Amino acid sequence: MMKAIRVTEFGEHDVMKVETNLTVPKPSGNQVLIKVSAAGVNPVDILIRSGNFFKLPVLPYTPGLDVSGVVEEVGSKVTKFKKGDRVFTLSTDTGGYGEYTLANSSLTGKLDDNLTFDQGAAIGVPYFTAYRSIVQHGKAQKGETILVHGASGGVGLACVQMAKARGLRVIGTAGTQAGLNVVSSVGADVVVNHRGDNYTQSIIEACDGSGPNLIIEMLANVNLEKDIKMAAPRARIVIVGCQGSGEINPVVMTKELTVQGIALFGVPAEDLEDMHAGIREGMSAGWLQPHIGHAYCLEDAPQAHNDIINTKGATGKIIIKM
Incomplete structure (x- = not known):
């Protein structure tokens, strides 16, 4: 029993x-x-x-x-x-x-x-979500700058570790000092409090004015418009979480941005095996x-x-x- x-x-x-x-x-x-x-x-x-x-x-x-x-x-x-x-x-x-x-x-x-x-x-959920977001859909490339918007939760921290292991420059946001400390401790290059005044400007400045190449978004109904404005030309925005509706800014067209949602339900078998391989590599490498x-x-x-x-x-x- x-x-x-x-x-x-x-x-x-x-x-x-x-x-x-x-x-x-x-x-x-x-x-x-x-x-x-x-x-x-x-x-x-x-x-x-x-x-x-x-x-x-x-x-x-x-x-x-x-x-x-x-x-x-x-x-x-x-x-x-x-x-x-x-x-x-x-x-x-x-x-x-x-x-x-x-x-x-x-x-x-x-x-x-x-x-x-x-x-x-x-x-399970954090690292497989991170892999699908960063590797499979985000098409992250070594040397790019990634913004993990809401980086102090399980998925966010997995994204930070995975992005660093793949040679990306990582900006992570959190809403408390304790959260910022954790994000920094797992390897983020820059941490920003997303409850601060004009925090988006701090992120843009950390990208030398060009904006992130890849954004992982945990709360799109609140942050998507900000992400679109911050993103570098031809950047990718991957939506992991959303709790309401939002609007697509015309800047998506002028910057030629890609905005895509992800889910772990119904993942094709070949993608699932690729995710397993990525997780096994992460455990073996120690990151x-x-x-x-x-x-x-x-x-x-x-x-x-x-x-x-x-x-x-x-x-x-x-x-x-x-």
């Missing part, structure tokens, strides 16, 4: 309840059963739980996409993993906020021995070092959901420890 968070209705964070004596699921086909050590908390978890996501699970369900832990059992078609392997996931089939979960083997990776299980829970902002116990999952939305400024990935 196992315990896990269960959601029986969509709503506020208090709809999440711990249930015990749940049946441990059995893997079949391409699935692996993982004994979970820690689970990542992502903004998309909040959108799903509140009923505000484009694709909602059947109730009741267990939240959580990226976990880390040890393989307990494998399905009949699994060849890449065996019992006892240390792993992390990009997504799960039965939810990550619990003692056990099922995951598709194609969305599971081996966790490097040099990383802790806490760090493993912060790999992939997830930064944990705060860890909660399973019973405090509602508080984790509240804090990820209402905090004044992120300082790394939020996780839940089993």
Whole structure:
């Protein structure tokens, strides 16, 4: 038997309840059963739980996409993993906020021995998002300047590390001094408080007046217009997060900018394998070092959901420890 968070209705964070004596699921086909050590908390978890996501699970369900832990059992078609392997996931089939979960083997990776299980829970969504944004869609080139707008959260810090490893000059923004300190500590060349007066001018000056070549945007409904004005000619703006509508400024045409959104749902198989290879390289090279902002116990999952939305400024990935 196992315990896990269960959601029986969509709503506020208090709809999440711990249930015990749940049946441990059995893997079949391409699935692996993982004994979970820690689970990542992502903004998309909040959108799903509140009923505000484009694709909602059947109730009741267990939240959580990226976990880390040890393989307990494998399905009949699994060849890449065996019992006892240390792993992390990009997504799960039965939810990550619990003692056990099922995951598709194609969305599971081996966790490097040099990383802790806490760090493993912060790999999936942040680093795969960073790779799809910077490499696959952003087409980042060595020597370019990248702006990571909202760099102190899990995805932002992953973007900073990945961009530095690929030879880019990195400007990262955050809204608190603690956030700026974290962004600087993982390698950003320039840090800017995006709550400061005329902060966009500071970014332009840091680019010698030309603007960033690539912008990773976490809150497009607030920042996209600023990004368009700051961007260098023929720059790429990749939208990772957006919580409302916005407008496209005609400057997009005069500068010949590319504005593109990304998602991890429905990624083609060849792109997914390329992402896995990039993450494996990062672990092997040692630059992939997830930064944990705060860890909660399973019973405090509602508080984790509240804090990820209402905090004044992120300082790394939020996780839940089993």
